[in-house]
Amino acid sequence: MRTVITGEAVQLELPAASVVVRGTSLLIDLALYVLIYIGIQLLFGYYSGQILQTMDPAMYAAFSLSTLVLCFVILPIVIETLSRGRSLGRLIMGVRIVRDDGGTVRMRHALIRGLVGFPEIFITLGVLPLFCGMLNARGKRLGDMAAGTYGILVRQPKVRPMMLPVPQHLTSWTQIADLGRIPDRLALRLSRLLRRMETTGRGDNIAVLHRTAEQLAEELRPHISPPPPPATSLEFLTAVMAERRNREYRRMRRQQDRTAELGRRLHTLPYS
Structure with missing residues (x-):
């Protein structure tokens, strides 16, 4: 349980999501984005197969790069902004991205996280965010440190109240x-x-x-x-x-x- 002091000097206890939980939600999201990327490639190839055969290699490379950026950078930023820190993987694992003061993330937070997260996750194959999350008390990766955000658990197990009587x-x-x-x-x-x-x-x-x-x-x-x-x-x-x-x-x-x-x-x- 991590203590957060809001801008109104209110102390909140928000449980930070562990590295394992956040890693699992990231894998689910990546699987979704990969399926979307493959679907776009297949759909474009189905409707314009003749165009792909005669397309200039540089233009085809630009198309592939644009699709890659769309699926793995722009789409996560849009989803995180519209859902206020949620995604499919975080929804399944019960995680939400919030600001360090416990507030809702905005577009600038999602933009920073998305721009930093693409090279952080894909270039290092997830090794860098894993080490950052293990060394940080709130399980932050570099994108979270730059944007001032972290992941919290929104689903808590139900606690049965104690009904012990007074002796x-x-x-x-x-x-x-x-x-x-x-x-x-x-x-x-x-x-x-x-x-x-x-x-x-x-x-x-x-x-x-x-x-x-x-x-x-x-x-x-x-x-x-x-x-x-x-x-x-x-x-x-x-x-x-x-x-x-x-x-x-x-x-x-x-x-x-x-x-x-x-x-x-x-x-x-x-x-x-």
Whole structure:
């Protein structure tokens, strides 16, 4: 997960596509462009076979070069511009090209990527973008570096929400506990641990997970006030995360009710 700061100073977490995913989408796109190139050659030869036989070699070379540029430079630029960073390969692999600030790419970005990408990909046979992607934190190639873009994953696996209840003997404490000072990174680690305990917390892994729960509980206690009553580390973590979930749910429901009430009042006003 890569952090992006937009022009409005908003921090976004956009998952950068890996080199393998981007390479696969590139191969799919290249296969499509090759088929289009072969189709144009066959179509032109079918309708003007006699012309090709009498055509000057220099003119035929110019025609072949123009078709090559059309299929492997102009067509990718047009598709990327009109689809706003998508293509057939990226659509299949769930990838989109965006600016470094997370915004939508424009024609100039696609133009730079296309002009740099043709010699970068075809002259080096894909070796240069492979090494650039492996050395860059966001998997960028030279075209991305020149245009200020990178690829993100737009399809994420669905995460089943955890429905762990608050332990009964900690219910009264969670009603008065201050849980708003927990750092987001620590809360993410707690969520991952509880999800692991819920799914695979059995067998030989249970001892390791309990030790991890004790370590996270020690990190969490300075951010909680007042201190919890006597309980195991796992019960303490479960109570905190379950209460955070419940409070967030109640907050969203109140916001939804206010929005619905505002919409109802607006629709009852007479239109002028």
